[in-house]
Amino acid sequence: AQKVTQAQTEISVVEKEDVTLDCVYETRDTTYYLFWYKQPPSGELVFLIRRNSFDEQNEISGRYSWNFQKSTSSFNFTITASQVVDSAVYFCALSEGWNSGGSNYKLTFGKGTLLTVNP
Amino acid sequence: EAQVTQNPRYLITVTGKKLTVTCSQNMNHEYMSWYRQDPGLGLRQIYYSMNVEVTDKGDVPEGYKVSRKEKRNFPLILESPSPNQTSLYFCASRREGGNTEAFFGQGTRLTVV
Numbered sequence: 239a240q241k242v243t244q245a246q247t248e249i250s251v252v253e254k255e256d257v258t259l260d261c262v263y264e265t266r267d268t269t270y271y272l273f274w275y276k277q278p279p280s281g282e283l284v285f286l287i288r289r290n291s292f293d294e295q296n297e298i299s300g301r302y303s304w305n306f307q308k309s310t311s312s313f314n315f316t317i318t319a320s321q322v323v324d325s326a327v328y329f330c331a332l333s334e335g336w337n338s339g340g341s342n343y344k345l346t347f348g349k350g351t352l353l354t355v356n357p
Numbered sequence: 358e359a360q361v362t363q364n365p366r367y368l369i370t371v372t373g374k375k376l377t378v379t380c381s382q383n384m385n386h387e388y389m390s391w392y393r394q395d396p397g398l399g400l401r402q403i404y405y406s407m408n409v410e411v412t413d414k415g416d417v418p419e420g421y422k423v424s425r426k427e428k429r430n431f432p433l434i435l436e437s438p439s440p441n442q443t444s445l446y447f448c449a450s451r452r453e454g455g456n457t458e459a460f461f462g463q464g465t466r467l468t469v470v
Contacts, residue, residue: 247397271456283447283461290456329399333456343388343451344415345459349399 240265242332244348251320252356259315259351261330267291270334272306272313273345277327289313320355327352359384363448363462370438370469378433378465380448386460387453389431393417394445394464403446406431407453438469 241264251257263272274286287297289306297304301318317324331345361382370376382389390405392415402415406425420442422434431450435442448462 273458275461281445281464281466283464285458285460288456288458343454343457344390344402344405345392345400345449347392347399347401349397 240267240270240332240334240346242330242346242348244328244330244351246351247349248352248354250354250356253322254319255355256316256318257320257353257355259317259328259330259353261313261315261348263311263313263330263332265332265334267334270332273331273333274304274313274315275329275331277329277350279326283329286315317353320353322355322357325353325355359460361448361450361460361462363446363465366463366465368465368467370467372439372469373437376435376438376467378435378446378448378467380431380433380462381429382431382448382450382460383429384450384452384460385428386450387428389425389448389450390415390459391421391423391431391433392447392449394447400447403433435467438467440469443467443469 243262270291272289276284294306303316305314327350329350330348333345364379387408391403392400394400401417403421404415404423406412409428412423446465449459451457451459
């Protein structure tokens with residue numbers, strides 16, 4: 239069975255600090271996909287990034303960066319120079335691949351990390 | 358604009374009164390699903406549908422029904438709501454395949470008293 243663990247329930251930082259959100263996953267699939275979503279106080283779910291299991295390249299998008307390490311089954315998310323607008327709940331999620339044999343392209347979510355950035 | 362539309366956004370109802378939360382997507386996606394979000398539990402899948410007339414249970418299906426008569430619509434039905442179904446509900450759609458991002462509706466905050 240798939241599982242996603244976000245051990246940090248809440249993180250509080252001061253603006254301009256860097257912060258890393260941890261995500262550890264479990265799956266028996268050899269092909270799988272990892273995602274990060276942001277849920278701001280307004281409640282909607284905003285897609286941030288998708289990563290394939292066969293692509294371990296790290297990615298940077300502005301102040302956001304993601305570190306994918308298959309050896310430790312981790313897909314961590316770093317915000318550099320955090321801003322108040324980054325305050326949100328962040329979810330890491332895992333999806334099975336084509337070779338899973340199943341037909342449910344379910345996203346398995348972690349429980350989320352509430353990030354509060356204080357001015 | 359590509360979107361998933363849920364209605365209503367907020368709903369307060371009484372125990373036992375049947376209700377339907379509608380979900381519609383305009384991206385011609387085959388795959389649609391419903392999730393509920395509860396504090397400390399993250400999002401859990403209720404039901405999913407691979408295509409028209411093809412639906413199946415997710416992780417927490419008890420007390421819910423769904424239907425998929427048209428590709429764009431995937432309503433969630435609570436035949437006899439109970440207080441433990443008070444939650445934030447999200448509808449999602451994605452193209453077929455685990456490698457695609459899911460598009461989520463705005464969410465429906467349901468309170469059952």
